[in-house]
């Protein structure tokens with residue numbers, strides 16, 4: 204028997220997961236299990252099946268036997284003491300889904316996949332820090348501000364045109380450079396305080412700036428500023444959080460600079476691999492199989508590495524967004540500086556309403 208069929212050598216359960224450990228039969232490889240995973244998952248009628256190597260001749264199959272994320276729930280305002288990560292929803296094991304604030308985050312998902320719920324859950328999570336002045340949110344919404352202006356009170360500045368978005372990003376890149384110079388020789392990472400807040404740039408649809416912007420020069424300048432902020436912003440306290448429908452490299456050249464990826468419902472397996480890595484498919488993290496009836500559901504690779512985790516974001520109604528924005532409004536608002544002429548764009552020009560930030 205052991206030469207033909209893999210033998211079950213162990214089993215364990217920890218709700219909602221059941222794990223079987225199998226000894227490979229002669230000639231079988233991990234790849235065979237990866238290939239068969241979808242057929243086995245479907246035969247057992249479970250939500251997800253993950254295949255992991257477990258030593259030279261063994262493999263583990265982990266079945267998610269109960270989907271705890273089917274019922275939607277509301278986005279919540281963060282805990283005032285949370286600085287490094289915020290709760291944005293729930294994980295498949297019933298625990299809190301917390302997103303780290305430091306890394307640059309890309310949320311990819313087709314239209315209607317629920318990117319807005321991750322966006323607002325993040326903003327709600329940061330709201331107490333916004334009110335305390337330790338975090339300044341900057342919004343970029345080139346759909347005329349439809350999404351972000353609803354919660355305008357939380358934002359220090361909001362750009363709703365490509366020209367304003369570029370002016371804002373270049374201004375932030377310049378502030379980042381200045382702060383890095385101030386920190387040089389004193390500290391390797393920035394500690395957020397009201398005197399020196401963390402800047403979080405929240406972009407509703409990144410491709411509107413990096414791929415579909417009709418003005419090539421603005422597109423080029425936006426790419427440059429995003430690359431600068433992504434590659435140098437984390438240590439001095441400048442962070443990007445961007446949503447995107449189409450994760451292809453030609454749409455978002457700086458994709459690799461985003462180190463925290465959230466994959467909601469996507470079009471096909473290649474998009475899933477682009478967002479979460481090839482590894483995701485063998486882990487059963489199939490963003491392209493997420494149903495339309497479960498917006499806000501997706502997979503995320505934990506910052507410390509390991510398997511993608513299935514998650515769902517809390518949902519923020521329009522009323523909840525307005526109320527939260529009113530209750531946790533920032534006291535720091537900026538006018539976006541006028542767009543510098545192209546040749547002059549490396550020198551940010553300022554029109555600050557708050558001094559010394």
Ligand SMILES: Nc1ncnc2c1ncn2[C@@H]1O[C@H](COP(=O)(O)OP(=O)(O)OP(=O)(O)O)[C@@H](O)[C@H]1O
Nearest residue numbers: 275313314315316317318319320498499516517518
């Ligand atoms: N976490 C959630 N829980 C329950 N329902 C949700 C959730 N997120 C979104 N929805 C529902 O799905 C709809 C689409 O969500 P949303 O507008 O956030 O998608 P999107 O990915 O931003 O789409 P687009 O790119 O077209 O703007 C919402 O109007 C809402 O009804």
